[in-house]
Amino acid sequence: MRLLASLLCFAACLPAQPKSSLRFEISWEKPMDGHVVLILSSNPQGEPRNQISEGLNTQQMFGADVYGARSVTIDGATLGYPRESLDRVPAGEYTVQAVLNVYETFHRADGRTLKLPPDQGEGQHWNRKPGNLFSAPQKIAVDPAKSSTIRVELTKTIPPIEAPKDTKYIKHVKIQSKLLSDFWGRPVYLGAVVLLPEGFEEHPDAHYPVMYRQGHFAATFSGFRTEPAPPGGSGGRGGRGGGIDYAYKLYQDWSSGRLPHMIIVTTQDANPFYDDSYAVNSANLGPYGDAIVQELNPYIEKKFRAIGEPWARVLYGGSTGGWEALAQQVFHPDYYNGAWVACPDPIDFRAYALVNLYEDKNAFYANSVWKQVPVPMQRETDGRITSVMEDAIRFELVLGSKGRSGEQFDIWQAVYSPVGDDGYPKLILDPRTGIIDHKVADYWKEHYDLDYILQRDWKTLGPKLIGKLHFAVGDSDNYYLDRAVRLTEKFLESTKEPGKGPYYGGTFEYGAGAGHGYSGGPPGPESSGTIHQRLMPVMLEQILKTAPSGADVKSWRY
Numbered sequence: 001m002r003l004l005a006s007l008l009c010f011a012a013c014l015p016a017q018p019k020s021s022l023r024f025e026i027s028w029e030k031p032m033d034g035h036v037v038l039i040l041s042s043n044p045q046g047e048p049r050n051q052i053s054e055g056l057n058t059q060q061m062f063g064a065d066v067y068g069a070r071s072v073t074i075d076g077a078t079l080g081y082p083r084e085s086l087d088r089v090p091a092g093e094y095t096v097q098a099v100l101n102v103y104e105t106f107h108r109a110d111g112r113t114l115k116l117p118p119d120q121g122e123g124q125h126w127n128r129k130p131g132n133l134f135s136a137p138q139k140i141a142v143d144p145a146k147s148s149t150i151r152v153e154l155t156k157t158i159p160p161i162e163a164p165k166d167t168k169y170i171k172h173v174k175i176q177s178k179l180l181s182d183f184w185g186r187p188v189y190l191g192a193v194v195l196l197p198e199g200f201e202e203h204p205d206a207h208y209p210v211m212y213r214q215g216h217f218a219a220t221f222s223g224f225r226t227e228p229a230p231p232g233g234s235g236g237r238g239g240r241g242g243g244i245d246y247a248y249k250l251y252q253d254w255s256s257g258r259l260p261h262m263i264i265v266t267t268q269d270a271n272p273f274y275d276d277s278y279a280v281n282s283a284n285l286g287p288y289g290d291a292i293v294q295e296l297n298p299y300i301e302k303k304f305r306a307i308g309e310p311w312a313r314v315l316y317g318g319s320t321g322g323w324e325a326l327a328q329q330v331f332h333p334d335y336y337n338g339a340w341v342a343c344p345d346p347i348d349f350r351a352y353a354l355v356n357l358y359e360d361k362n363a364f365y366a367n368s369v370w371k372q373v374p375v376p377m378q379r380e381t382d383g384r385i386t387s388v389m390e391d392a393i394r395f396e397l398v399l400g401s402k403g404r405s406g407e408q409f410d411i412w413q414a415v416y417s418p419v420g421d422d423g424y425p426k427l428i429l430d431p432r433t434g435i436i437d438h439k440v441a442d443y444w445k446e447h448y449d450l451d452y453i454l455q456r457d458w459k460t461l462g463p464k465l466i467g468k469l470h471f472a473v474g475d476s477d478n479y480y481l482d483r484a485v486r487l488t489e490k491f492l493e494s495t496k497e498p499g500k501g502p503y504y505g506g507t508f509e510y511g512a513g514a515g516h517g518y519s520g521g522p523p524g525p526e527s528s529g530t531i532h533q534r535l536m537p538v539m540l541e542q543i544l545k546t547a548p549s550g551a552d553v554k555s556w557r558y
Contacts, residue, residue, distance in 0.1 A: 020076040020087045020144035024062075026098045027071035028133050028154040033103040033115050035400050037126065038062045038074045038152070040094040040142060047137050048097040049127040054378070054387050054395050058082060060089060063398040066100070067115070076144070081398040082391065091143040098152045100133040101126040101400070106272065107185040112423035116272035116404060121161045123217030123275040124406045126399065130160045164220040169196050169254070172220065173303070174268075177295050183286035190296045191268030193221050194304055197261035198254055199558060206261070206555040207307045209543050211536070212297070212336070213266045214317030214324035217275035221266065223247050223530060224254070246530050253533055260540040261556045264532065265300055267292060273403065273425075274411035279324045280331060280448070284403075284414045284425045293332055307556075311337050311546050314539045316531065318342035318519050319481075326450055326469070333464035338542050340535050342519035343473045343481055345412070348451035349444055351483035353377055355389065357428070357441040364390040364434030381476040381515040390434060397431045416444045451488040462495065462502045467542070469506035474514030482510065 026036055039048035041059040051059040062080040066072050076086045083089055103115040120130040133154035140150055166172055171194040180188035197208060225247035253259045269277040269288055277288035301308040313336045315325040322344030329339035341347075349357040354375050357363075366373040378387035392409060399405035402424040403414050413425045417440055420426035428444065429436045445452055454461060469492065473482045489508045496503040511518040519531045547553050 021147035022086055022144045024074040024150045024152055025071060026074065026152045028100060031068045031070050032100065033067050035101045035404065036064050036066055036072050036098060037399065038098045040089060040096055042094060048095050049099050049134060054392055056386055061398055065401055079398055081395045086144045089142065089144055091145065093139055093141050095137050096140045096152060097137045098135045098154060099127060100154055101129065102132055109183050109185055114423050118272055119270035124270050126406060128158060130158050132158045134158065170221045170224065171196065173300060175296060175299055177291045179287045179291040179295060190291060192296060192300055193218060193266040194300060195221050195224060195264040196304065197263060199261065203558055206558065207305050207552055208261060208263045208556045209312035210301065210306045211262050211264045211539060212313065212315045213264055214315060215321030217268055217270045218266055224250050226251050250530055250532060259533060259536050262536065263304055263306060267296065273414040274406055276320055278415045280327050280415065282415045283419050284417065289331060293335055307552060310335055311548060311551065312543055314338045316340035316535055318517060320345055323347060329468060330450055330453060333461055337546055338468040340470045343477055343516050346481065346484045348484040348487040349449045351487055353480045357436060357444065360436060362434045363429045363436055378478055381513060393431050416448045418443050451491060455491050465504060466502055467505040469504055472509040472518060472520035474511040474516065474518035476513055476515055478516040
């Protein structure tokens with residue numbers, strides 16, 4: 001029966017045999033390596049290349065790799081999303097557009113030669129990456145039942161992005177990393193956006209604590225504005241409290257002395273696989289963890305007069321940034337003085353959304369002999385399912401093979417996996433059948449399962465982490481991330497039991513009915529500040545409480 005179920009699952013996951021003889025011929029001027037994405041859109045608003053997502057409002061796309069080519073054919077055999085094949089696209093008039101995500105050749109220090117899309121300052125987004133080719137949108141009648149060839153020419157190039165300018169408060173930093181350049185075999189740069197405290201220039205003898213803000217790539221500090229948003233404008237308005245201009249309110253609190261004088265640093269570490277490195281050392285991405293703490297942070301702390309001591313460094317972030325904050329605190333327990341972890345990516349791989357990577361055989365379907373029940377991946381806070389695991393993985397596969405989609409599951413795989421035989425990240429699961437590779441899962445467990453690592457190494461880690469771990473997550477997180485947080489809480493709370501200590505002495509907070517993005521605090525106008533405003537007083541308390549005798553706790557408290 002188990003064999004029969006496996007065969008049924010495999011057959012159900014295979015693409016249908018192409019019936020349509022409709023084909024798209026996509027061409028461009030010079031031979032190039034890369035990945036072509038063709039979009040068919042029924043939405044007349046804006047360009048099709050900006051209408052692709054995992055959500056319910058996505059438009060249709062197809063994807064294909066190209067190497068040294070000037071054209072590619074998209075036909076009934078080409079994998080698509082959300083419809084798998086051209087055969088399943090309804091006849092009608094669509095706005096058609098194609099994009100070539102250009103790859104470059106990387107010669108890594110481990111001897112591997114890879115074709116990858118370098119970040120060009122946009123944060124690893126194929127649809128707006130400078131240098132990528134694209135076609136002008138055109139309305140075309142499409143009928144998969146008819147034999148025809150539709151030609152699309154890529155005649156446009158996405159222009160470079162203008163670098164943001166420094167201001168009194170916001171500074172932009174970029175340095176070449178020797179560690180990463182050695183790994184990738186070419187110059188690799190790390191950047192940061194630095195928010196300076198009020199009075200920084202007027203107090204040249206002051207040295208400051210640093211709040212290391214973790215998260216996705218940001219070109220600048222967008223949540224900080226020295227002028228109110230225009231009436232009726234959307235910039236920074238809305239959210240909890242209703243109609244509050246959060247970016248301007250942060251500036252008001254920042255400049256008035258209502259907040260502690262600290263430096264906020266947001267790291268820019270986009271790479272060929274994603275807009276963020278996850279701030280750890282990785283077999284596929286390189287030594288980003290070491291590069292950040294050994295190269296970037298020291299440069300910033302020296303340049304901007306930080307105190308530069310462990311007691312004066314704290315971490316915070318949400319989602320990807322939540323995972324990073326915890327990972328950096330765990331892997332560098334003596335370097336940081338606390339991590340405020342909001343709605344983190346899975347920190348226990350027994351709760352990889354709704355999949356247990358160690359025990360489940362298949363990530364797409366619940367364990368069953370006869371039934372095929374799809375495993376959900378995304379939900380609304382009221383419980384409605386908006387995406388399943390097979391959906392999410394195929395979405396990424398259409399955007400790029402070999403882990404090159406620049407999306408969520410692929411970056412987890414790139415960060416956590418060993419290098420595969422082909423030089424690309426080794427697959428944690430088959431993207432067409434959902435079958436999990438438990439040998440790869442074991443590698444993930446030993447290297448990046450943060451809850452497991454805490455349990456495995458608590459005797460040595462515990463004494464260094466007392467009072468430093470703080471978690472917040474919505475109990476209706478849209479990606480089921482609260483499940484892994486609860487598993488971690490179960491272990492950390494067990495450290496108060498005799499023989500299991502020391503007790504971790506941190507906190508957990510669950511937002512009732514809250515979805516992804518919850519970072520703590522009560523809802524409503526009484527919690528009208530950003531995560532920075534809510535956490536800064538708490539972080540100040542931690543910093544002052546743990547400052548060693550003789551430490552500078554005065555120069556920055558003017």
